[in-house]
Amino acid sequence: MIETVHVNVPGRSYDVIIGPGLLTQGGPRIAPFLSRPRVVIVTEENVAALHLAALKTALADSGISSEALVLPAGEGTKSWPFLEQTVEFLLTQKVERGDIVIAFGGGVIGDLVGFAAATVRRGVRFVQIPTSLLAQVDSSVGGKTGINSPIGKNLIGAFHQPTLVLADTALLGTLTPRDFLSGYGEVVKYGLLGDANFFETLEEEGAAIAAGDMAARVRAVTRSVQMKADIVERDETEQGDRALLNLGHTFCHALEAATGFGDRLLHGEGVSIGCALAFELSARLGLCSQEDPSRVRTHLKAMGMKTDLADIDGDLPDAAALLALMGQDKKVVDGKLRFILARGIGDAFITSDVPADVVLSVLRDGLALR
DSSP states (O other): OOEEEEEOOTTOOEEEEEETTOGGGHHHHHGGGOSSSEEEEEEEHHHIIIIIHHHHHHHHTTTOEEEEEEEOOSGGGSSHHHHHHHHHHHHHTTOOTTSEEEEEESHHHHHHHHHHHHHGGGOOEEEEEEOSHHIIIIITSSOEEEEEETTEEEEEEEEOOOSEEEEEGGGGGGSOHHHHHHHHHHHHHHHHHHOHHHHHHHHHHHHHHHHTOHHHHHHHHHHHHHHHHHHHHHOTTSSSGGGGGGTTHHHHHHHHHHTTSSTTSOHHHHHHHHHHHHHHHHHHTTSSOTHHHHHHHHHHHHTTOOOSGGGSOSOOOOHHHHHHHHTTSTTEETTEEOEEEEEETTEEEEESOOOHHHHHHHHHHHHHTO
């Protein structure tokens, strides 16, 4: 049940290996890339408690020694203080350019450690071992690394491709239902942006995926990774098509900023709401049928996911303030907001030609339901 997706980036190509049981194969999978038999691992508390011993044992069984830094869990770790701590740890461990740093965790750890690896000695290699569904299908692939700023999400970072990605789908069994569904928001995004057949498959298999059907999980992760790899190969540094991967994210990042980048709204929950809002906006602009936003919401709701602003606990800023937060997004070009909208399910496109008053109306209507 092991699948491999090759990411063909000139001079920096690598494999994403997907399936159950890969953690115990960590030693032989990573050993071929090592110039000396040692690695440095950076992880977070929850993952360390569950899986760090197994990874260290797998490495030791191949004669690879390891040292680990364990950081706090949560989005707050994607910040300057923990970047500094990570970089200083790597330097203290005398990490060389020929060494491997292992990012062992979800999207927060992958982004933070990838950025640290990009900066230490002007770039050392790193291996992603993503432990969350969100990280396995999205953040571990493609080389986007970085941290958040109080001004906005992911505004500080670098493109730094991993050397290898090991996506052990058995690790998904230790996620809370909320964390798993957060990652599922990114899976749905792939069907919505470019593969209507995949979205239809998710409508049919979503319940099995959530219930732990391993074959269905491997299929969903593999298709998501393949779609991302295809886009990254065409546009590594997001000059064009790669922006399609941000479907739902213009709304999402504003909502994350409004809720303080914390547990109140997980990233995948923001993506889920953002995708629903993007389809609502598309329908109001006459780009897609009125049925499409309803179909998107129906599937997300059937999976028990957040779909509306009303699903976010606590107070939110007004529509104008949310629109202003969107203006801090990385997808702003020449002062114009870039949205990823859709002509239908599986047919997304990038545009800067979106009237602000229509965006405001979508936000106001959503807030009115709270």
